Amino acid sequence: MKLIVLSITLVTFFFSQIQPALAFCGFFVATADTKLYNQASQVIIARDENRTILTLANDYQGAAKDFALVVPVPVVLQKEQVHVGNPTVLERLDAFSSPRLVEYFDANPCQINYPAEERIMRSDAPSSAGAMKKARNEAKDLGVTVEAKFSVGEYDILILSAKESNGLETWLVNNNYKIPPGASKALRPYILTGMKFFVAKVNLGEYNKNGFNRLRPLMMAFESPKFMLPIRLGMLNAKGEQDLIIYILSPKGQAELSNYRLVKVPSDAEIPEYVQTEFKKFYKSMFEKSYERENKKVAFLEYAWDMASCDPCSAQPLTPQELKEAGVFWLDSPSSRGVFISRIHVRYSRETFPEDLQFQATANRELFQGRYIIRHPYRGEDKCEAMSAYQKSLSVRLEKEATTLAQLTGTDVNIIRNKMKLPSSSVQQQKNWWNQIWH
């Protein structure tokens, strides 16, 4: 029996998480108790040496007037340093780097083998992001200085510095921001380490005038030795775990966390056919299981690749223009080494991730992707000598696929066997050599 690749179908996976995503790097604060939309938050960090362009995805779906955001930033940002990005770029990055399902079709064991044809199908993965809300600001002096105030696109932005956290909290409350309890304590370390606060809300006039129907990502460019994401703020009101997907773009190579362990997701696993229709569910369970196995204390690497290529491709590589929109600013320099993407998936809670995420860029150019394989059995009625050998090896393989899936997702292997409609008795018989002698 030979496996021939007659076609390769790729299904991109989009991860969605049903959890209140109050904030990932800052607060989302509302004027009213509007329900926040629950999806994984996404961040792009494009960094070369100390220069960073940070993009915060914004998939808020409530009323624009309720949107508000507070994020700690290392330096005061001027208007030229803030830009409103293109939401499609996040979708493209998501599609390019998401875990992929690859299909192979077994050839007819009775026939001559044909050379393989590759056919790649792509499906667009919608982007995901946390919801954000904000209210209006007014300048008030509680040790709070408005370092800068400007508008970019549909956003009105303030950069604040504060002398002490109670003052900042009071100021925010006085300006109708609904601050989660305990905010002052969480703000304190950022104030003491000299960080500023980026406060954004929607300029309704601009928003309505341009007919936007969703808020676009916010991008900030700055220079700072700090390579981190302040997730501690976002944990204030979190009832459980929150998901964050970080795309780190670097000219050097893979990025990793320096204060937490980074683990690769299980990959290159052969799984049963039926998973094709429930790939999202499978990936979610597998991620959950891997996460629990690591005692919930690690971050996961889902993709690490040079962006000039892909194999197999779940989406076309990003064009230089798209890379620029994602924040890549070093492509024009003559010594540019291209772009390397690391897709890091963090599921964090206060207990398991007490520190803010700190990253480092390494020169590691090893490639990795989350890839899951489905082999469709040949279902024809041909009869020949090779067919019985094929059927035998097939049942062994199917059993292996079932146990692989059980191990990856923690599902009971018998449930899987039922779904696969595996004739368990015959498989068992095959496994036990004594059955062949005496039965």
Add this chain to the structure above:
Amino acid sequence: MSDPRYYQIICLSLFLVLGLSTRDWTLRADFILTAFASCLITQFLWTGCLKNISFTSSWPSSVITALGLCLLLRGNHPLTMAMAGTLAISSKFLFYSPWEKKHFFNPANFGIISALVLTKDAWVSPGQWGTSWWYLLLFLGTGGLILKKIGRWDTSLTFLLTYSLLLALRNAWLGYPVTVLQHQLTSGSLLLFALFMITDPRSIPNATKSRLLWSVALAILTVCLQQQFYRTDALFWSLFALSPLTLLLDRLDVSSPFVWQQSPLTPPTDHNPSLN
């Protein structure tokens, strides 16, 4: 097996095997072989040139250096590892003080810093061990065993205590909960460094008082580099920067230098212990 270096080789090899099999590292066989080859060959060449030290008595130290490099240094090309190994071993002979009769750079540390500075290709992964309790106990246990044998546990303890205290003070000032300190201290890489790297008796001050002072300085510099300058590899840089201080501290004190193998039959003048 009175030579504690053998224990250290066993422990470090155990960590390497564990790390490769359970911690998802990217280290490849060619890197490991290159590290060992470069360390052993360099040691062989240097001892061949110098009359007063033999390869047979000094090879365990090279193996320890090679293991240290495998555990801590990463790169894209095996050449990076080869360079690190060669420079690491050579530093023992080049940066050697004939008055104090010792080398003052920890060889593995020197190799790591050279690779970080001279190539664009090398890195260290502070998060590679994670915070699993099991590993920490393992490091503590084996480290303690070895340190008792060479009598340098005071260095590790002082370093760790000072480091913890500084971090605790800083966290209290920032208002962090105690879970942050817990997380910062349960780093496998930190323990590996504190128990196995800064305790190489051949490259740290001789006298107890000097060692304690040196450990305190090391902890202070490390915390500075980490928190003020955001260096993720602060441990290695501070050890490197403070290594020459060893000589100064030894000059101010006249303790006898450390000898790896004390044999009652061998007269002391026949040993040149500081090149081990």
